[in-house]
Amino acid sequence: MSRWRAGLQQLRQYPSAVAGAGIILLLVGVSIYSVVAIPYSQALDLWRGGDMWQDHPVNAGPVWADRLAGGAAPRTQTVRADDERVQTEALPGARRIGMPLTFHYDADDFPSELNVFLRADVHDSEAFVRLTWVTPDEREIPLVSRRVSGDQRVSLSQDLDLERRLQAVPHIALMSEAPADADDAPPRVLTGDYELRLDAILFHPEDSLDAELIVYGRVHGLAGTDHQRRDLMVALLWGTPIALAFGLLAAVGTTVTTLVIAAVGVWYRGVVDAVIQRLTEVNMILPLLPILVMVGTLYSTSIWVMLGVVILLGIFSAGIKMYRAMLLPIREAPYIEAAKAYGASNARIILRYMIPRILPVLIPTFVTLIPTFVFLEASLALLGLGDPELPTWGKVLNDAQTQSALYHGFYYWVLSPAGLLMLTGLGFAMFGFALDRVFNPRLRNL
Amino acid sequence: MSAPDAASGSTARAARARRAWLRDLRQVALFTGKRLLALFVTVLVGVYLTIVIANMGGQVDDLRLAQIEATIGEEVRADPGFFDLPSEERNEIIERRVQMEVERLRLDEPFIMRSFDYLQQAIRLDLGRAEQMHSDAGSRQVSMIILERLPATLLLFGTANLLVFVVSVFVALVLSRRYGSPGDRAVIALAPSSAAPGWFYGIFLILVFAFVFPILPDGGMVEVPPPEGTFAYWLSVLEHMTLPLLAMFISTIFISIYSWRTFFLIHSSEDYVEMARAKGLPERLIERRYILRPTLPPIITSFLLMLIGLWSGAIILEQVFNWPGLGTLLFEAIGYRDTPVIIGGVVIFAYLLAVTVFLLDLLYAVLDPRVRVGSGE
Numbered sequence A: 001m002s003r004w005r006a007g008l009q010q011l012r013q014y015p016s017a018v019a020g021a022g023i024i025l026l027l028v029g030v031s032i033y034s035v036v037a038i039p040y041s042q043a044l045d046l047w048r049g050g051d052m053w054q055d056h057p058v059n060a061g062p063v064w065a066d067r068l069a070g071g072a073a074p075r076t077q078t079v080r081a082d083d084e085r086v087q088t089e090a091l092p093g094a095r096r097i098g099m100p101l102t103f104h105y106d107a108d109d110f111p112s113e114l115n116v117f118l119r120a121d122v123h124d125s126e127a128f129v130r131l132t133w134v135t136p137d138e139r140e141i142p143l144v145s146r147r148v149s150g151d152q153r154v155s156l157s158q159d160l161d162l163e164r165r166l167q168a169v170p171h172i173a174l175m176s177e178a179p180a181d182a183d184d185a186p187p188r189v190l191t192g193d194y195e196l197r198l199d200a201i202l203f204h205p206e207d208s209l210d211a212e213l214i215v216y217g218r219v220h221g222l223a224g225t226d227h228q229r230r231d232l233m234v235a236l237l238w239g240t241p242i243a244l245a246f247g248l249l250a251a252v253g254t255t256v257t258t259l260v261i262a263a264v265g266v267w268y269r270g271v272v273d274a275v276i277q278r279l280t281e282v283n284m285i286l287p288l289l290p291i292l293v294m295v296g297t298l299y300s301t302s303i304w305v306m307l308g309v310v311i312l313l314g315i316f317s318a319g320i321k322m323y324r325a326m327l328l329p330i331r332e333a334p335y336i337e338a339a340k341a342y343g344a345s346n347a348r349i350i351l352r353y354m355i356p357r358i359l360p361v362l363i364p365t366f367v368t369l370i371p372t373f374v375f376l377e378a379s380l381a382l383l384g385l386g387d388p389e390l391p392t393w394g395k396v397l398n399d400a401q402t403q404s405a406l407y408h409g410f411y412y413w414v415l416s417p418a419g420l421l422m423l424t425g426l427g428f429a430m431f432g433f434a435l436d437r438v439f440n441p442r443l444r445n446l
Numbered sequence B: 001m002s003a004p005d006a007a008s009g010s011t012a013r014a015a016r017a018r019r020a021w022l023r024d025l026r027q028v029a030l031f032t033g034k035r036l037l038a039l040f041v042t043v044l045v046g047v048y049l050t051i052v053i054a055n056m057g058g059q060v061d062d063l064r065l066a067q068i069e070a071t072i073g074e075e076v077r078a079d080p081g082f083f084d085l086p087s088e089e090r091n092e093i094i095e096r097r098v099q100m101e102v103e104r105l106r107l108d109e110p111f112i113m114r115s116f117d118y119l120q121q122a123i124r125l126d127l128g129r130a131e132q133m134h135s136d137a138g139s140r141q142v143s144m145i146i147l148e149r150l151p152a153t154l155l156l157f158g159t160a161n162l163l164v165f166v167v168s169v170f171v172a173l174v175l176s177r178r179y180g181s182p183g184d185r186a187v188i189a190l191a192p193s194s195a196a197p198g199w200f201y202g203i204f205l206i207l208v209f210a211f212v213f214p215i216l217p218d219g220g221m222v223e224v225p226p227p228e229g230t231f232a233y234w235l236s237v238l239e240h241m242t243l244p245l246l247a248m249f250i251s252t253i254f255i256s257i258y259s260w261r262t263f264f265l266i267h268s269s270e271d272y273v274e275m276a277r278a279k280g281l282p283e284r285l286i287e288r289r290y291i292l293r294p295t296l297p298p299i300i301t302s303f304l305l306m307l308i309g310l311w312s313g314a315i316i317l318e319q320v321f322n323w324p325g326l327g328t329l330l331f332e333a334i335g336y337r338d339t340p341v342i343i344g345g346v347v348i349f350a351y352l353l354a355v356t357v358f359l360l361d362l363l364y365a366v367l368d369p370r371v372r373v374g375s376g377e
Helices: A002-011 A015-037 A040-048 A063-068 A160-166 A232-268 A270-285 A288-298 A303-315 A319-331 A334-341 A346-385 A393-402 A411-439 B006-054 B056-078 B087-105 B111-123 B142-177 B182-195 B198-212 B230-268 B271-279 B283-321 B326-336 B339-367 B369-373
Strands: A077-080 A087-091 A094-105 A113-121 A127-134 A140-148 A150-155 A192-202 A208-216
Touching (some): A002 A015, A002 A411, A040 A232, A077 A094, A140 A160, A232 A270, A232 A346, A232 A393, A232 A411, A270 B006, A288 A303, A288 B283, A303 A346, A334 A346, A346 A393, A346 A411, A346 B182, A346 B198, A393 A411, A411 B182, A411 B198, B142 B283, B142 B339, B182 B230, B198 B283, B230 B283, B271 B283, B283 B326
Antiparallel strands (some): A087 A094, A113 A208
């Protein structure tokens, strides 16, 4: 044990080892936080997407990136009616409600979308709702009128009639300064207090109406959102434990099995060794990634199936040759003979006497192997073979790739998962390299 | 040999040398033959495994059968020529066509039979006809489809590998001489950057050089339409190759320099090198004869092992850069579930790996004296 402690002591002298260990600890911390803060089933639900994200903007960048660049891009505003300002007027057999939804807008860019969510609890006949837009400079623009029952979404931005009438995309036309005559200049944002006036007629005394205007921003949260309005933070957070688990399990699975098999071959020699050697040679010409891609398309893209295949194909990896070379001299060492003399079983000699001898040499390889598998998972996801349910970094990259994020200028979408991948890779690689120098005596002075 | 005739002595020596040379040659040939045989068996097993996996042990056939039935049913129902027929007759036509298709694809035979057939054909590189895909020239021969893509892959990965190999060995030699210098430290510090694969850097390079500063194309192999004239054509290819090459170069160069430098450093502290230094031999000579020569076999090994690793990585890099090579082909084939092309692609990959391993063995036989005297394994 003292040898290990001495090794750790030595490690502290390498700044890269300290930095690497720091990054690894940070990632482990993020993993624990994500798993605790967003339980597994909830994470899956969130990532499946759907209505729960309807108050999030599409493809919004992170807030901090915009603010750092000195921008004042709009955040999403959810506007509800102020109860005190709701006017009710009784009519014969009906009720008229005037509901102003007011908000202050001071961003330097147009919102990305405008949606009104209506909820009418009606009893006999549908409620009738008319929407009017009032700009800060007192222009009144009639929007739409419609009958409402139950939940209804009025997508102002996708309203083609309105777009034709305004001669521009609604969320731009409604929020811009009054166009000057004969002016081809691009529309400018008009800041100030806006009002969406809702005039509704309800036909039953117990009917009620609720409305919500969402002025979708162009920035959202720390990570931004994707094309399905999902907050990328979910995937970035949950991607961490998945990446670490995959990398760790794959690394453990392949190195431990490979090591044991190499030791078994060296110990028994003869036929066993020959079979292991030939299998390794067969395995060497099996192309790992094409086979993984094949398994992914034909069987299942579940991350655990992939993990299984990676480990299976990794058992007889080229590493066996290296371990064999290291184990061969150990086999003849006097202490093994001593063990044989006191009657140690074959399993005991292999597991307790041979393998521990080369473990120190193995640990650095093991640590540097982890990011390889993390990137392997990302690679598969990038090819569209990511796990169908789990949010992973690779899947975010794949979404970005298929949605041409770079072409559209959504750099955050690519940079944040890529940055995390890089961080993971660097952390483990730096730590592993330092370990290598400490545990491999030949490298110690270099 | 007390009073030897000078002439007969020299002929005897020459004969002895020739005998030794012949013996060496025989040993190398024997070794090569043995390895070739072993590799052939290896390829056989590997390819068979691939075929079994590609067919999911026969389950893919059910999938394909369902697909055939669906497409043929659709075809017949959409054909105006069959609109007037009663439904029984139409179903009969559908059934007959399905039967024909099944026979064409030989789905009526048990998988085991077909698997050996596939194996035998694959080994002879008679890769059969594609089911859905065709080459750009319109051929449905799998070998034609693959042949069309192979040069693109070889061009990109061959260039990248050679570049990385030559640059890293050269730089490593220089660094090992100036061990501890700022350049040396920089390489050590940068080595962990190789944890990320080439495609990863590829994304960043595309971002920077194709979108932020649009000076290079973001994918493909030549401009569309291809420029007239050979020179313009190759210039365009070179332009498209720059980013993928750079991506692979960045992702492997530092680790490669680092490991070579460490390797050379370890070997330059061997006793015989110290001895050479003590004798006062010039540094160049020491480098060439005392460091490079004995380390040549491991250098070659690692170069070829790197090749093996890169074959696999090709798929994704090609995908990211839309490079029309083998990797992209394999991926497309999997999308179409075109079993012959998948098997063909994997077989070619297996062969490329086998050829690499064989080259390795051969070079070893030439470089390592132990193989020549027959004591090597």
